[in-house]
Amino acid sequence: MDFMDDKFVGEYSKKILAFAYNKTGNIYDAEDLSQEILISLFESIPKYAKIENMEGFVYTICCHCWSNFFRKNKKHWRNTGVNIEELHNISDDSDVQTEVENAVFIEKMKREIAYLSKLHRDIITMTYYDGKSSAQISKELDISDSTVRWHLVEIRKKLKVRIENMNNQNLNYKPVKLNAGWSGRSGSGIKGIGHYRLVDNICYVCYGNPLTIEEIAQKLSVASAFIEPHIDELVFMDYMKAAENNRYQTNFFIRTREFLEIETRYTYDNVKDKAGKLYDALEKRYSDIKAINFIGSDLDKDFLFWVLIPLLVKRLETKAMDIITRKKEHFYCMPKRKDGSEHWIRAFLQDDDYVSSLPEEAAEFGKKTNSRWCDPWIPDEIWSFQVLYYATEQIGGRNDLHGGALREISHIAAILRGDYDFTVDHVKFEGLYNEYDKTLMAQYAESGLVKIENGNKISMLIPVLKKDEYEKLDKILLGIETELGSDYFVGYIENYMKKAKEQVPGFLPENERNYAAADISCITALPYYLSGCGKLRYPTDEEAKRLGIIVWGINSKTE
Numbered sequence: 001m002d003f004m005d006d007k008f009v010g011e012y013s014k015k016i017l018a019f020a021y022n023k024t025g026n027i028y029d030a031e032d033l034s035q036e037i038l039i040s041l042f043e044s045i046p047k048y049a050k051i052e053n054m055e056g057f058v059y060t061i062c063c064h065c066w067s068n069f070f071r072k073n074k075k076h077w078r079n080t081g082v083n084i085e086e087l088h089n090i091s092d093d094s095d096v097q098t099e100v101e102n103a104v105f106i107e108k109m110k111r112e113i114a115y116l117s118k119l120h121r122d123i124i125t126m127t128y129y130d131g132k133s134s135a136q137i138s139k140e141l142d143i144s145d146s147t148v149r150w151h152l153v154e155i156r157k158k159l160k161v162r163i164e165n166m167n168n169q170n171l172n173y174k175p176v177k178l179n180a181g182w183s184g185r186s187g188s189g190i191k192g193i194g195h196y197r198l199v200d201n202i203c204y205v206c207y208g209n210p211l212t213i214e215e216i217a218q219k220l221s222v223a224s225a226f227i228e229p230h231i232d233e234l235v236f237m238d239y240m241k242a243a244e245n246n247r248y249q250t251n252f253f254i255r256t257r258e259f260l261e262i263e264t265r266y267t268y269d270n271v272k273d274k275a276g277k278l279y280d281a282l283e284k285r286y287s288d289i290k291a292i293n294f295i296g297s298d299l300d301k302d303f304l305f306w307v308l309i310p311l312l313v314k315r316l317e318t319k320a321m322d323i324i325t326r327k328k329e330h331f332y333c334m335p336k337r338k339d340g341s342e343h344w345i346r347a348f349l350q351d352d353d354y355v356s357s358l359p360e361e362a363a364e365f366g367k368k369t370n371s372r373w374c375d376p377w378i379p380d381e382i383w384s385f386q387v388l389y390y391a392t393e394q395i396g397g398r399n400d401l402h403g404g405a406l407r408e409i410s411h412i413a414a415i416l417r418g419d420y421d422f423t424v425d426h427v428k429f430e431g432l433y434n435e436y437d438k439t440l441m442a443q444y445a446e447s448g449l450v451k452i453e454n455g456n457k458i459s460m461l462i463p464v465l466k467k468d469e470y471e472k473l474d475k476i477l478l479g480i481e482t483e484l485g486s487d488y489f490v491g492y493i494e495n496y497m498k499k500a501k502e503q504v505p506g507f508l509p510e511n512e513r514n515y516a517a518a519d520i521s522c523i524t525a526l527p528y529y530l531s532g533c534g535k536l537r538y539p540t541d542e543e544a545k546r547l548g549i550i551v552w553g554i555n556s557k558t559e
Helices: 007-026 027-047 054-076 096-115 117-128 134-141 143-162 198-204 213-220 224-236 257-270 272-284 286-291 301-326 360-369 403-417 435-445 467-484 490-501 512-517 527-531
Strands: 178-185 240-243 247-250 342-349 373-377 388-393 421-424 428-431 449-454 457-460 463-466 550-554
Touching: 007 027, 007 054, 054 435, 096 117, 096 224, 117 143, 117 224, 134 143, 134 272, 143 272, 178 198, 198 213, 198 224, 213 224, 213 247, 224 240, 224 247, 224 403, 224 457, 257 342, 272 286, 272 467, 272 527, 286 301, 286 373, 301 467, 301 527, 301 550, 342 449, 360 550, 403 457, 403 463, 403 550, 435 449, 435 527, 463 467, 467 490, 467 550
Parallel strands: 463 550
Antiparallel strands: 178 342, 240 247, 373 388, 388 550, 421 428, 449 457
16 A cells, blocks of 8 residues: 555544544644644554554554653643543653554564463463562472573564564465364264364364464464364364474365365266166166055155165165275274264365366266265164265255154154054153144144144155164165175275375375275265256255155064
8 A cells, every 4th residue: 555645645634633633622733733643654654564454553653642742732731631541651752653663562572472372471471470580480380490491581582583573474364164074973073173263274274284383373363372272172082183393283184175176076977877777776676665655655756766865875885885995905994082982074175166167067066966065874873763864055955863853753653654552762652642742743844844734634754664664675775786786886986086095185194094085975976967867856945855864763562
């Protein structure tokens, strides 16, 4: 900015005059004070070419000019209207430029002290604020007197260098946002990754570049005190690891824009070879599946296929990974976290434009299948039954079912079957449904899983299978798997792994690298492809509320 141009003068002259009039109380003195402020401002600005906060800088100049102006004219004024706090800021023999330099220096020093590690913050605060000796500090911090003095020397050196080099520092760091979730069994959450911007940026700046807490604080322009608790949590969960010289490094894979482009292009180019054959095998057995006559078997065929295809793909991919793992070439095991959970972190940079370099059809495909989805998850066991679900933002899938909700769904399903006496999770239900049941059905109707017509006709809008019904479905799916072969997705996954492994950074643990390279799935890509080529109808907005949910294993009148 040219500080002498009309734009700058026009922007600040009115503010300066208002400040001056507020202090002096009359327009004549205000104009004189304003003139002095502007002169001092233009003399001072060239010395601070990289001013981050111009408003604050101008205000500092105003305050110091007012101090000098008051000192020169105080014999002509009564002091009764002057704020007592302002009198403390009035020096007797310093010029405005020196005062501004001191104020700027103090602000810089405050910032740099905030970036120091906890030990260094404690030592310098105790020394210069509390006035304690090195011996007293030694006793309080339980370190030797000589160590305290050594730290003081190091702190002074560090602050001197940082203050001198401050104008050369990169203060233009652009914060990032991670999209993140987990795959496996999570315990106490993932410590803010993907949900808290500060945590995202701590992980990002330490990705492949080990940094001390002070270096992280400087890079992010955030006081160390706000960073330290997050570092402790991230290290505890092994999301970060402690490196040499008190440095920290991110310990999980972050998918970059370049990596997502490779993944999307590979999926787009290769999923078609797997989609048609799988669809045909499932369609041949559709009448057998419908004949099981489970709740939901009468739902629209295309909607049912949006449920069954991901389930079938998941089963086949699991078998493929078992085959690949047995080869020992790409072996990995799920990390065990210190909170007792076992899970992977799946994180990627939020970048809505990452498909812009792809051909139009591949880019559209990528937006639908890769940008906002998490792996399907099949719990080992939730109460007496299980659920498969997956979520894609584009069509509004859900991933909020849990044990309590599944228990309630089983209750509604039992009522619809006429099983008025049944037990779920050792809780016995008896008799015809009551007002509570009606409220429950209304609740799930609102969420799109139940349909109520004419006030009393109830139907379930998701497939819900009793144990014996699921056993029949499982037998049909096993027949399809036998026809396609247990190695149906082995080549697809292995060829991807070769490409992906080249893109996964070498600083990550081998276990993490092997997982990241094998972390690909057709579960959403395959039905999207079938929809795009006209074999499968695209879900409606209403169907999207319940997309991908199948509940099974419920058996009435059983413990």
